[in-house]
Amino acid sequence: MERASIFTNEMVLSWLKYFSEKADLNLEKVKILDISVKKKNVITTVESNKRVLLFADAGHKNFFYEMWDSGLGECDIWFKEGLEPEGDVSVTKIRNCINMEIEGPCVMLIINNDAHSSFKIGIGNDNFSTGSIRYVGHEIRAVMMSMLNLDAQDTICIISGESIAVEAAMAVSEGCVIAVEYNKTDRETMEENVGKFGLHNVEIVSDATKETLSKLPVPGTGFIVADKHLEEEIQALLAVNPKCRFIIYTLDLGTLTEIVNLFKKYNIGNMEVIQITVSKLKKDNTYETQPIPWIITGGV
Numbered sequence: 001m002e003r004a005s006i007f008t009n010e011m012v013l014s015w016l017k018y019f020s021e022k023a024d025l026n027l028e029k030v031k032i033l034d035i036s037v038k039k040k041n042v043i044t045t046v047e048s049n050k051r052v053l054l055f056a057d058a059g060h061k062n063f064f065y066e067m068w069d070s071g072l073g074e075c076d077i078w079f080k081e082g083l084e085p086e087g088d089v090s091v092t093k094i095r096n097c098i099n100m101e102i103e104g105p106c107v108m109l110i111i112n113n114d115a116h117s118s119f120k121i122g123i124g125n126d127n128f129s130t131g132s133i134r135y136v137g138h139e140i141r142a143v144m145m146s147m148l149n150l151d152a153q154d155t156i157c158i159i160s161g162e163s164i165a166v167e168a169a170m171a172v173s174e175g176c177v178i179a180v181e182y183n184k185t186d187r188e189t190m191e192e193n194v195g196k197f198g199l200h201n202v203e204i205v206s207d208a209t210k211e212t213l214s215k216l217p218v219p220g221t222g223f224i225v226a227d228k229h230l231e232e233e234i235q236a237l238l239a240v241n242p243k244c245r246f247i248i249y250t251l252d253l254g255t256l257t258e259i260v261n262l263f264k265k266y267n268i269g270n271m272e273v274i275q276i277t278v279s280k281l282k283k284d285n286t287y288e289t290q291p292i293p294w295i296i297t298g299g300v
């Protein structure tokens with residue numbers, strides 16, 4: 001069971017009042033994030049919110065360096081140690097704190113005037129870590145992210161869909177992404193991406209068996225890049241959530257036929273099949289067509 005936060009509701013309200021007076025805040029526009037109990041995606045939250053009130057405790061040694069390394073060094077930070085909102089508060093830039101460690105309970109108001117109010121969709125492939133993974137084109141990924149239709153609190157299991165896992169983790173900022181990578185080098189690349197984007201809500205595992213998934217948050221959606229494990233993966237996801245929704249990606253016509261049969265076998269209804277084609281005009285005025293996937297969706 002998750003332990004209770006050291007910051008009670010009464011404390012949070014007191015801190016809101018404290019900073020509203022110190023920084024002349026409009027409380028309606030403040031995002032509150034408590035990382036004293038559970039790791040959360042601070043970097044993506046700050047990137048998409050102009051005002052973030054952050055509650056933390058000891059154990060975040062590289063916090064300020066990671067923020068600076070992600071390009072947030074020019075953000076203003078109002079920093080106050082302790083549990084009680086009283087006395088003066090330190091005001092500086094994040095870039096001035098990169099050698100500082102958080103040694104105990106503290107509250108921070110981070111102001112990012114360059115924030116964009118939505119998370120990124122269709123991140124360019126050159127932003128991801130290079131390695132053993134071949135990423136799907138970002139235009140196709142943007143369509144698939146739209147089809148996933150994720151809420152902030154959702155849990156999703158993504159099997160062999162590395163760049164989808166990164167973008168999904170940004171979308172489910174208060175939820176969880178279970179990223180299944182069978183290959184060791186792919187897991188290492190996935191870990192690099194998690195660190196690069198400052199994601200703390202991704203669980204990277206080596207298989208999608210019932211035994212593994214039963215130890216993790218229950219996914220409401222399974223996104224699968226189809227391969228030889230497909231039927232076992234469907235079985236495992238249905239075992240942990242009989243109402244799981246499925247989105248399956250394949251480039252192979254024979255696999256498409258197999259998926260249709262598997263949906264019938266496991267009573268997965270409301271099936272839809274779409275095919276996505278993306279062509280780009282090159283400098284020589286010829287068109288280059290990306291791999292053309294089928295996307296199959298359905299739910300029990």
